[in-house]
Amino acid sequence: MLEETKTVWERLKDRARAEKWIIGLSTVVTAALILSGIHMIAALLFWLVWMTALFNRSANPTPAMPVVQAAVEETDLGMLAASFNALDTPILVVAPDETVVLQNHAAEKAFGTIPAKTDLSARVRSPGILDMVRETIVTGKANQIEHSERFPSESVYIVRVAPAELGSLKERLYILSYRDISQARRIDRMRSDFVANASHELRTPLASLRGFIETLQGPARNDPKAHEKFLGIMHEQATRMSRLVDDLLSLSRLELKSHIAPDEAVDLAPLLGHVRDALSPLAEDVGVEISLVVPDDPVVVQGDRDELTEVFENLIENACKYGQEGKKVEVTLSGGGDAPAEVSVRDYGPGIPAEHVPRITERFYRVNVEASRSKKGTGLGLAIVKHILTRHRARLLVQSEVGKGTVFTVRF
DSSP: OHHHHHHHHHHHHHHHHHTHHHHHHHHHHHHHHHHTTOOHHHHHHHHHHHHHHHHHHHHSOOOOHHHHHHHHHHHHHHHHHHHHHTSSSOEEEEOTTSEEEEEOHHHHHHHOOOOTTEEHHHHOOOHHHHHHHHHHHHHOOOEEEEEEEOSSSOEEEEEEEEEEOOTTOSSOEEEEEEEEOHHHHHHHHHHHHHHHHHHHHHHHHHHHHHHHHHHHHTTTTTOHHHHHHHHHHHHHHHHHHHHHHHHHHHHHHHHHTTTSOOOEEEEHHHHHHHHHHHHHHHHHHTTOEEEEEOOSSOOEEEEOHHHHHHHHHHHHHHHHHHTGGGOEEEEEEEEETTEEEEEEEEEOSSOOOTTTGGGTTSTTOOSSHHHHHHTTOOSOHHHHHHHHHHHTTOEEEEEEETTTEEEEEEEO
């Protein structure tokens, strides 16, 4: 209570100091009224009313509207900026005169820094976006369009603009947001490519089987030699379809569990020895020698033994088939302990042109379509390798030089 009384007196003293000239003038006027014959009580009552009105005015001053309004606007915009900065969606706040009031951190990262009061058309070059913003400013209705950017990389956005009434701000603002759908568009494109490629890969052997069956039922009905020849080809085509379906199912299973890292301890040296022994008959058929170099100490990684076996079978088999001109394939295991484990598979074949290297792990992508099909490839082997290594949190590195061969390195 005592503290409150002190506070009140301090405020009264401050107001008295601020209004000392008016207080002095009112005292002089009151004294003049008394001297002129006005009753003292009436004059004092006049002075008391004047002082009460004066102190009430001091306690509730008429605000300096521009200053206070500016302060309120700064506060509201600051809170707005803090909220938008917490989002990972690029956002621009635009005034009715088409100037940028603020941008969030995501917008700065995506489009660079836009100084306040910069005209929107000076930084946004898309006529579609500018027309959409102008229409929303005129009509007050939200709009959105799909917008593509080519630089610095190909990106696709859903750009939306909507009016916003923000507290004490005098003018309406417009929120321009960019929702990145690039990944969704890439997935849609990959899905359509996958369906087209898969249907094409299956259509060829199915057409062959259908043609041979019709031949055996018709002109070659009673021809034993044709029966033997066509049945052999049909078996080959059916086997090709079976491999393709098996690879597609394998990819689907890997995608379902890609987020689950395997936790089995696998010693890579005996695993690679097993793979080499399993592929020795194939290597002999194509005239290739497989050499294996492993360290004396165990090299253990966390993984799934069957999946890692599939990885190295795929890489070594590809090296034997497509690098058979070099007559040898070198498999080297290194690392262990504190050093990361690495397995490199080197062939001395024709090599892979540089423009193909970034795409060789795509589904159904082939450097040489005819060579791949003649060697009974499905075009899915390296895609499976990539998915398995992604699940194992490992990387596949490819180094190739035309005419000198290729090295595939798996780094754990």
